């Protein structure tokens with residue numbers, strides 16, 4: 173990874189850069205201007221300024237020379253009156269990564285007055301708008317977007333279900349209503365009778381179309397009718413595997429609801445992050461419907477003697493294609509072997525919004541004559557029976573919700589941060605009832621952006637344990653490095669809130685049913701068209717309206733064609749239009765007097781100034797002390813690391829070599845591309861007080877990982893049970909301890 177990060181091709185930048193400093197040489201005019209300013213500056217004290225930032229000012233001269241002279245104060249968000257509050261609040265209840273920048277006690281001291289030749293102040297930030305690659309128009313190929321029918325006019329009543337099931341109250345958009353009075357969705361109409369007839373099925377239908385009930389209802393209907401009656405001591409009769417902990421929790425809650433009238437059938441969830449001892453105790457007592465993440469289940473299969481699969485009659489793989497991905501496949505093999513060892517006939521169901529080729533392998537080893545169900549327009553009454561080859565019948569066209577409006581914005585790296593901030597302000601500060609999910613490629617970058625945005629964008633910050641809030645902006649975060657209790661709390665809180673911004677990694681991309689989300693922002697592009705579909709599927713659910721915005725850099729624009737190959741079409745949103753929202757926020761206004769009657773060119777100039785002011789705020793915050801600086805560098809490293817994990821089929825679009833390191837650094841509030849980034853990729857500032865042994869270890873060159881290992885590592889940290897992040901020795905110790913506990917409890 174480190175090597176890859178270092179391989180970034182600086183020479184591919186638009187101008188010739190000094191490879192050591194990543195700066196371009198000065199022109200004669202600039203050198204002259206520099207001399208002139210330096211002679212003026214002799215009387216001026218510049219506390220925080222590095223030679224690099226002086227250099228930046230010089231580069232800026234040409235652009236800023238018409239500004240009016242005014243004393244310049246380093247601007248920080250909450251108009252710098254309540255900085256302390258901001259910092260302290262950002263600090264509360266966060267893990268160490270989040271804490272770092274918030275320990276800043278003051279913003280940098282007042283910067284000196286600095287005046288251009290024509291009487292306007294310099295903004296201390298190197299130009300955001302120069303040396304960027306050109307932004308061509310997006311030409312999204314015309315595609316025939318595939319449509320799926322979600323609703324039917326049939327009622328649950330017609331499905332011949334147990335009366336207690338039909339009398340369950342169901343929360344159907346703002347109405348609490350008996351299940352029998354609700355219309356079944358298309359996928360449910362097709363799947364429920366088929367599963368009740370005892371068949372295996374591969375089910376594909378769009379995100380938010382009701383797949384969870386489509387398997388939940390038949391499982392419960394089947395289990396409540398079993399004779400002799402199900403007992404806790406029977407152990408698992410149905411096993412449901414899902415890729416993330418939050419999804420496990422969500423499915424568990426659905427089963428809890430469905431099983432309410434059938435108190436003798438016990439659901440349970442194993443999802444990592446929880447104490448294994450507690451899970452073991454629950455397994456010993458007996459769980460009949462077992463919902464788990466793959467990693468955690470494998471852990472119990474290996475370490476918990478009381479787990480027995482002798483009675484399992486159902487295996488459900490929700491988000492089945494994800495479960496097959498790298499990192500999970502091994503776990504799945506262990507699970508299937510454990511289940512198959514019992515030899516009992518079992519019904520198998522695979523579900524996802526994106527089922528493709530890979531599934532035929534799984535289907536052939538784990539299913540008998542599966543039936544493929546998909547709900548495309550015009551095929552409402554047909555259920556295709558395609559023994560063995562069934563999953564191949566699924567095409568490569570993905571279906572996205574009909575009322576989803578998909579947008580793409582092309583933004584040069586340097587402008588990424590201000591553009592995202594402008595978008596968030598536009599939606600959540602200046603519009604009502606907006607709920608956003610922002611997908612970011614790494615946990616460290618999520619933490620970094622949360623702290624930065626809380627400090628810079630929020631006006632009157634205050635925090636509770638999970639929410640970082642101001643009068644109008646509520647930030648939440650969700651990623652795989654958080655403690656489980658916090659993850660659960662955020663998940664529940666964000667589910668219930670009416671407005672807010674969830675900054676998250678792909679842990680939130682699959683299956684989560686978060687009500688009333690209005691926008692999905694993909695700040696970092698997904699690793700595949702499949703993941704794109706799942707991410708955008710967190711909005712526009714159950715026929716609701718929703719929008720999505722994909723950020724791409726000019727060099728990544730070919731991803732639009734990749735999506736078009738899967739029948740996904742995007743419309744372009746202009747970066748300038750997003751940035752223009754800064755005109756609504758007086759906190760970031762330029763130094764000159766803004767008059768709305770001025771020309772379009774003046775408007776554009778003012779937008780640019782505001783963007784620059786905002787970027788300067790970000791940079792001042794990041795550079796205010798060493799800790800926040802290290803956090804930003806760490807986030808940049810993790811971003812670069814994530815960038816190396818795009819699959820080879822997309823490397824021509826997302827290759828680390830096509831990134832401009834200096835510009836990418838800017839999108840983390842860094843004024844320069846950090847030196848020695850490669851070596852520090854393995855060094856976490858949080859561990860700076862390492863033992864001598866640790867230090868020695870850090871000095872050693874990092875072990876070169878294969879591409880496969882890199883992907884695997886990244887995915888594991890995001891998705892698995894949480895055990896996987898542990899060292900081997902720690903795992904061994906735990907395993908031993910677990911076995912001892914197990915022995916003690918069985919003897920007791």
Ligand SMILES: Nc1ncnc2c1ncn2[C@@H]1O[C@H](COP(=O)(O)OP(=O)(O)OP(=O)(O)O)[C@@H](O)[C@H]1O
Nearest residue numbers: 355356357379380381382383384385525683685714
């Ligand atoms: N028949 C129905 N009538 C009304 N609402 C329903 C019905 N069936 C399911 N829902 C609701 O629709 C929402 C989406 O359902 P669900 O989460 O099962 O979708 P999904 O297809 O699994 O989505 P994803 O692919 O994103 O996992 C849930 O809030 C669920 O309660």
